[in-house]
Amino acid sequence: MTTLAPTHPATKPARKNREVDTRPLLWPSIAVLFLWMIVPLAMTLYFSVIRYNLLSPDLTGFVGLENYAFLFDDPALWTSLWNTLVLVGSVLIITVVFGTLFAVLYNQEFPGRGVARLLVIAPFFVMPTVSALVWKNMMMHPVYGLIAWLQSLLGIQPTDWFSNYPMLAVIIIIAWQWVPFAFLILLTAIQSLDTEQKEAARIDGAGPLAMFFYITLPHLSRAISVVIMIETIFLLTIFAEIYVTTAGGPGTATTNLAWLIYSVGLLQFDVGYASAGGIIAVVLANIVAIFLVRTVSRNLQQA
Amino acid sequence: MSDSRQKLWLTILAWTIALLVFFPIFWMALTSFKTETEAISTPPSLFFVPTLDNFTEVFARSNYARFVWNSIAVSFGSTLLALAFAVPAAYAMAFFPTKRTPSILLWMLSTKMMPPVGVLIPIYLLFKNLSLLDTVTGLLIIYTLINLPIVVWMLYTYFKDVPGEILEAGRVDGAKPMQELFLLLIPLAVPGIASTGLLSVILSWNEAFWSLNLASSNGAPLTAFIASFSSPQGLFWAKLSAASLMAIAPILIVGWMSQRQLVSGLTFGAVK
Numbered sequence: 001m002t003t004l005a006p007t008h009p010a011t012k013p014a015r016k017n018r019e020v021d022t023r024p025l026l027w028p029s030i031a032v033l034f035l036w037m038i039v040p041l042a043m044t045l046y047f048s049v050i051r052y053n054l055l056s057p058d059l060t061g062f063v064g065l066e067n068y069a070f071l072f073d074d075p076a077l078w079t080s081l082w083n084t085l086v087l088v089g090s091v092l093i094i095t096v097v098f099g100t101l102f103a104v105l106y107n108q109e110f111p112g113r114g115v116a117r118l119l120v121i122a123p124f125f126v127m128p129t130v131s132a133l134v135w136k137n138m139m140m141h142p143v144y145g146l147i148a149w150l151q152s153l154l155g156i157q158p159t160d161w162f163s164n165y166p167m168l169a170v171i172i173i174i175a176w177q178w179v180p181f182a183f184l185i186l187l188t189a190i191q192s193l194d195t196e197q198k199e200a201a202r203i204d205g206a207g208p209l210a211m212f213f214y215i216t217l218p219h220l221s222r223a224i225s226v227v228i229m230i231e232t233i234f235l236l237t238i239f240a241e242i243y244v245t246t247a248g249g250p251g252t253a254t255t256n257l258a259w260l261i262y263s264v265g266l267l268q269f270d271v272g273y274a275s276a277g278g279i280i281a282v283v284l285a286n287i288v289a290i291f292l293v294r295t296v297s298r299n300l301q302q303a
Numbered sequence: 304m305s306d307s308r309q310k311l312w313l314t315i316l317a318w319t320i321a322l323l324v325f326f327p328i329f330w331m332a333l334t335s336f337k338t339e340t341e342a343i344s345t346p347p348s349l350f351f352v353p354t355l356d357n358f359t360e361v362f363a364r365s366n367y368a369r370f371v372w373n374s375i376a377v378s379f380g381s382t383l384l385a386l387a388f389a390v391p392a393a394y395a396m397a398f399f400p401t402k403r404t405p406s407i408l409l410w411m412l413s414t415k416m417m418p419p420v421g422v423l424i425p426i427y428l429l430f431k432n433l434s435l436l437d438t439v440t441g442l443l444i445i446y447t448l449i450n451l452p453i454v455v456w457m458l459y460t461y462f463k464d465v466p467g468e469i470l471e472a473g474r475v476d477g478a479k480p481m482q483e484l485f486l487l488l489i490p491l492a493v494p495g496i497a498s499t500g501l502l503s504v505i506l507s508w509n510e511a512f513w514s515l516n517l518a519s520s521n522g523a524p525l526t527a528f529i530a531s532f533s534s535p536q537g538l539f540w541a542k543l544s545a546a547s548l549m550a551i552a553p554i555l556i557v558g559w560m561s562q563r564q565l566v567s568g569l570t571f572g573a574v575k
Contacts, residue, residue, distance in 0.1 A: 022395035025480070029392035029455060030407065036448040037414045043425035102320070110314040118559050119325035125558035126328060127509040129529040130547040134331045136533070137540055144343040144540075146330065152345075176327070181569075188566045189574050226573045237418045240511035240526070244533040258420040258512075265424045266516065274424050282421035289416035296571050297409050 041282065047275035054269035067276035077277070079252045080260040087171060087256055088235045092228055094175040099182025099227065103190045104216060106183075117187070124180035128240040135173045136162065136245045166246050166253045173241055178234075182227045189223035190216065222295070229292040236285055257281050328551075335544035342541040357545035365528070367546060374524035374550070376439050377514075378507035381446035382500050385454045388447070390496070393458035394484050398470060408459065411452040412571055419449075419512045430517055438522040442514060446507040454503055457568045461495025462488065498564035501557055505565075508554050525550040 051063050071077050106117050123131065140161040142148050148158035161169040193216065201215055237258040242248060248255035248263060255263070261281065265274025322329075334342050336353035361367050396404045426445070427436075435441030465488060473487045489496065511526040518527050529550060532543045558565065566574055 022399045022480075025391035025395040025484075026407070029388045029411070029451060032388065032448060033411055033414050033451060037417060040422035040425040040429070041417070043429075044422055047424060105313075105317055105320070108313055108317070110310065110317055112314075112318065116317050116321035119321040121559070121562060122325055122328055122555060125505065125509070125555045126551050127526050127529065127554075128511045129515075129526050129533075130331075130551055131327075133529060133532055133543060134327050134547065137543070138330055138334060139327055144345065146347060149345055149347060176324075180324070184562060185566055185570060185574050188563070223570075223574045226570050230570065233416055233418075237420045237512070239420070240515055240530070243515055244530050258418075261420045261423065262516070266427060271424055271428070278421040278424060281418045285416055285418040285421070289413055292416070293409055293413055296412060296573050297405065 044275045044278045044282070047271050048279050050272055052271040052275075054271060063272070067272045071273060071276045071280075076252060076255065076260060077280075080255045080257050083167065083252075083254060084236065084256040084258075086167060087174070087238060088232060090171045091175050091178060091235055092231060094171070095178045095182040095231060096224055096227060098175075098179045099186050100217075100220065100224070102179070102183040103186035103220075104212065106187060107190050121180040121184050123177050124184065126177070128177065129244050131177050132173055132241040132244045135169075135176070140169055162246055163250060166250060170241060170245060170254050173245070174235070174238060177241075178231055181231065185227050186220055186223055189220050193219050225295060226292075229288060229295065232288045233285060233292070236288070237281065257284075328555075331544045332548050334541055335548045337541050339539065339541045342544070357541045358549070361542055361546045361549075364542075365546075367528070367549075370523060370525050370528040371549070373439055373442075373518075373522060374508055374526075377442045377446060377524050378504045380439075380443045381450060381507050382454075382503040384443070384447040385451045385503055386458075386496065386500060388451055389454040389458050389499075390489070391484065393455050393462050394488060396455075397459050397462035397465075398467065398488075408456065411455055415449070415452045423516060426513075427516065435517075436522075437518045437520060440522075441517055442522060442524065445513045445517070446510060449510075449513075450503045450506055453506070453568055453571070454499055456571050457499040457502065457564075458492075458495065460567060460572045461492055461499070464495075465491050498561050499568065501561045502565055502568045505554055505558055505561075 048067055049062060049064060051059050051061050051066075053059060102120060106113065106120065110116075137145070139145050139147055140159075142158050142160040142163075145158075147161075151158045159165065198211065198215060201211055206214070238256060239258045239262065242254055242256065242259050246254040248259040257277065257280070261274050261277040264270050264277065333349075335357055336355070337348065337351055338354060338356070341348045341351050396408065430436045430441050435444070469491065470483055470487055473483050478487065508524075509526065511530075514524050514526045515530055518524065525546075529543070529547055532539065532546070
């Protein structure tokens with residue numbers, strides 16, 4: 001950061017800035033993103049403090065924090081927050097554990113490794129509505145599903161997944177989509193592990209388990225934290241999988257925060273109430289985002 | 304030696320897992336060539352006479368072609384638009400960095416953190432008032448905005464790797480910034496721009512929050528069309544499979560080809 005080499009202008013990119021006005025190049029992107037971020041958010045905030053129901057248009061006016069008060073009194077909110085937590089937590093644990101194990105496994109040499117890797121990442125590229133419907137119909141259907149058929153072969157009563165274990169069913173579907181994501185990121189990270197370091201540890205007599213816990217896992221720690229944060233942001237508002245499988249039910253068994261807001265706002269048309277829920281979602285996401293931005297910015301400084 | 308036996312077990316384990324993970328996709332692909340009766344038969348039929356009827360019927364019965372077109376228009380349109388915004392911005396930040404550049408990049412990233420459901424209601428009402436509900440234009444605008452931060456980030460990382468001397472030489476020869484951008488940088492960075500575009504296309508193609516909420520028929524892409532099969536009436540698994548297979552196959556192939564670039568794009572360069 002010091003200016004030790006004034007005779008080499010090429011090594012001082014900052015000097016060039018004054019020669020070119022970059023504002024017309026940068027400004028359009030900043031402007032549209034700024035509008036995109038601020039206008040809807042301001043509207044959500046505004047709707048959340050007024051009485052606004054599309055079904056009763058004559059009821060209007062500022063209500064202060066009334067929507068929030070109703071929301072916090074509503075057991076549906078707490079159920080949905082709990083469901084969100086269960087969903088995000090389980091999927092995170094499953095994807096990180098399997099993602100790490102798969103990364104270690106598929107980093108080994110074996111015949112057809114390239115093709116096997118492609119098969120494992122494939123689910124991540126399948127659109128969520130297709131994944132959810134394939135699982136719901138062909139895998140988990142209590143009468144015609146493959147799992148039911150396997151169970152009947154073993155003489156077990158077939159499971160009606162979406163009636164009896166709806167949350168588990170949704171978690172399985174979402175984990176199937178996101179394990180490949182964790183795997184892809186962690187495989188990339190594991191490949192940058194220094195082979196000399198591994199070799200040295202092996203010569204020192206480290207067994208495979210010690211290698212994993214003392215060398216591989218510490219090396220992967222930052223990639224794992226990145227996986228956790230990015231997944232959390234997407235998983236906090238999982239929607240499509242619930243939309244095509246359970247529609248939040250039975251009852252409120254699979255209603256997460258995203259589904260609650262959708263059903264209150266766009267099915268019951270209570271805009272004010274739904275907006276208060278929206279603000280809660282924004283606050284939750286921002287807590288995660290702070291950590292992610294911090295990790296990425298550390299990386300930006302290293303570069 | 305036990306080494307070769309270990310390798311055999313490793314191979315078996317790795318392949319078993321890979322086939323199990325991939326199985327639902329394989330089964331869907333298989334089902335798309337069955338008749339509707341075969342699709343739901345128990346025990347499941349593994350050997351059958353493959354038929355292409357489902358594919359022809361999907362095209363004949365529904366407006367499948369329109370949904371395909373909508374998906375193509377929305378994902379490629381939004382990608383081109385995002386690139387048009389992002390290429391100049393990434394160029395400015397990569398080659399003329401200021402003290403504020405890192406903060407601008409981080410701020411762009413932070414817009415990506417906004418949960419869509421937090422702004423669903425106002426966007427829905429705005430779209431309703433502007434008659435953008437259920438239109439390709441509406442989704443195209445949203446997708447451009449949600450992918451713009453990732454596109455800027457990826458391009459920024461690629462542009463950083465372009466040797467500055469080449470642009471420097473052009474500048475000495477009197478190239479204006481616009482000429483420098485279009486005649487020097489873009490030709491040099493075509494591979495980077497292409498893989499950024501691919502990621503953006505993949506993400507838009509599979510996006511299923513806004514498409515389900517903002518489009519239902521005329522402007523609906525494939526994600527929303529497939530969701531319409533979720534109604535309990537009738538079991539059209541073979542047709543669902545045929546429609547799904549066509550919807551995912553192109554993106555699966557593109558995704559397989561560009562997995563490396565996807566990693567750095569999806570993690571904002573934190574994992575390379």
